[in-house]
Amino acid sequence: MKPAPFVHHAPRTVGEAAAVLGQVGHDGKVLAGGQSLVPILNMRLAAPAHLVDINGVEGLDGIVVGDEAVRVGALVRHAALARSEEAYAALPLLRQATLNVAHPAIRNRGTTVGSIAHADPAGEMPAVLALCDGVVEAVSTRGTREIGWQDFFAGPLETTLSIDELAVAVRFGRFPAGTHTAFRESARRHGDYALAGVGVRVTVADGVVTEARASFVSVTDVPSVLDLGPVLAGTEPGSTAWGVAVDAAAQAVRDHVQPESDIHATSDYRRMLVGELTRRVLDESALAAEGDR
Amino acid sequence: MTDVETLHDVTVTVNGVRRTAAVPARRLLSDFLRHDLRLTGTHVGCEHGVCGACTVLVDGAPMRSCLMFAVSAQQHEITTVEGLGSSTDARVAPTGESLSPVQQAFAECHGLQCGFCTPGFLTTVTAYLEENPTPTNEEAREAISGNLCRCTGYQNIVKSVLRAAEITAERRGEAAASGGGEPA
Numbered sequence: 001m002k003p004a005p006f007v008h009h010a011p012r013t014v015g016e017a018a019a020v021l022g023q024v025g026h027d028g029k030v031l032a033g034g035q036s037l038v039p040i041l042n043m044r045l046a047a048p049a050h051l052v053d054i055n056g057v058e059g060l061d062g063i064v065v066g067d068e069a070v071r072v073g074a075l076v077r078h079a080a081l082a083r084s085e086e087a088y089a090a091l092p093l094l095r096q097a098t099l100n101v102a103h104p105a106i107r108n109r110g111t112t113v114g115s116i117a118h119a120d121p122a123g124e125m126p127a128v129l130a131l132c133d134g135v136v137e138a139v140s141t142r143g144t145r146e147i148g149w150q151d152f153f154a155g156p157l158e159t160t161l162s163i164d165e166l167a168v169a170v171r172f173g174r175f176p177a178g179t180h181t182a183f184r185e186s187a188r189r190h191g192d193y194a195l196a197g198v199g200v201r202v203t204v205a206d207g208v209v210t211e212a213r214a215s216f217v218s219v220t221d222v223p224s225v226l227d228l229g230p231v232l233a234g235t236e237p238g239s240t241a242w243g244v245a246v247d248a249a250a251q252a253v254r255d256h257v258q259p260e261s262d263i264h265a266t267s268d269y270r271r272m273l274v275g276e277l278t279r280r281v282l283d284e285s286a287l288a289a290e291g292d293r
Numbered sequence: 294m295t296d297v298e299t300l301h302d303v304t305v306t307v308n309g310v311r312r313t314a315a316v317p318a319r320r321l322l323s324d325f326l327r328h329d330l331r332l333t334g335t336h337v338g339c340e341h342g343v344c345g346a347c348t349v350l351v352d353g354a355p356m357r358s359c360l361m362f363a364v365s366a367q368q369h370e371i372t373t374v375e376g377l378g379s380s381t382d383a384r385v386a387p388t389g390e391s392l393s394p395v396q397q398a399f400a401e402c403h404g405l406q407c408g409f410c411t412p413g414f415l416t417t418v419t420a421y422l423e424e425n426p427t428p429t430n431e432e433a434r435e436a437i438s439g440n441l442c443r444c445t446g447y448q449n450i451v452k453s454v455l456r457a458a459e460i461t462a463e464r465r466g467e468a469a470a471s472g473g474g475e476p477a
Contacts, residue, residue: 001340005298008318008364031365038360039341042321051318055365079354103439105417106342108354109361190438 003038004047010056014139014168017054022141022164024050030166031055032074035102035110036118052166060168065090069135069171074114078107078125091174093181097128097199100183103191116152117167119159122193122218124185126153130223131181131199131215132172138165153222176211178292179203182284184277185217188264194218195265196274198253200228202285204292208236212249214281219257219274226256237286246282250275303363307332308376318364323347325363326373334374336412338441345440348413349373355420374412377419394460395419395453404453406444413440418454427458 009024011017021028029048031037032055040046054060060075065086072081081087082098101107101115101124115125116136129136129149136147138161147160154160161167175181185197197217203210212228231248235241259270298317305312307330314329323340326332326349338344340359347358350372377393395418398404405411414437421428421436428436433454434447442450 002321003319005317005319007299008301008362010364034362034365035342035360038362042340042359053365103345104421104436105345105348105355105357105439108351109356190435
């Protein structure tokens, strides 16, 4: 339960970090919060020869709320994102979801960008990035590039970041006016890996739904957004028609997800669970929409 | 991979005292505290962030010391369980008690049996009550959800959290009544 030896690099700038990553190639790994990486190292599931510790890199700990997006730097801890009033005002989903990430002690150290780069199907923030139509900003000695979420997640625990690239920030896209969000997950113990989770965004204009989408935790291999517009659009939140549409939405979600069975729950159970969670988050967003009127 | 690992001089402030030791990069903060600094109050349970026994305060915020490297803790202020009692910090013990409110509450409420998990609970709860001085029963449960105890069944730990909040308020009241601890 002790990590294998490694060479510790402590760059002070993004340029230095990119240079080191370029030099060490496949033997290198970026260390930010380490709340997923260090357990892997402790259990020796991985033994990189070089760790590029970015905790001392200047300028990566900012949360910037823009008109289009909320930009979160690579050293922003989950706890800081959850606390940020500016981020909450612009995109309440960020706090709604972040408070489901593990336990407070983990949120105090773990970073939002790190959790996205880790790409665990049980991670909350990859699902949120997808729901927000987000973008990852990556830097290497070859330059800077932006990777849309659809091109970022390649498989469970796998992304399209190159070995010499550092994810310096992510941008969560903001929603149109009249959009309400909700996020829920179910775990054996609050803060543990979720058996299933779902986030929704529902846009309401003139009292009826115009757009609705959902994305999922622990029931798809990679983040996946389901358009619920076909079943919810045109209905008035809270109405009788809404109740019928929510049933249809839950069914659409059960058809969409591909949960796996493991020691904690069967595939069928997770499918049932995510359908029920969908019903609840949709009703929560409807309640918020009714509160608007 | 080299045969002899490079040593790094790591300087941290632990319970108000600056400490330095030369350690390899892979030294976990938990092992740094226990082996290099001989502060064995911090306990090591699962070593992958699940049990919470190794929780310490880093700049006042609870974190898993088994999921941090000592080299990453450079220049940070660490508080371990050894730093909670006999505190010279007036916020913790304004009237000069030797046990912190949280420690006293765990003792009064039988919030521990074997004591292995206790250092992690004490640090976690100490930080939590700074943030929320008057938790409800439900909030107290949520606050300790990241720490495992195999003895108590948690009931008395929840009571301890609520009692600790009371003791903190009582001590602050006494300190205020006696003019902030000044001799009469």
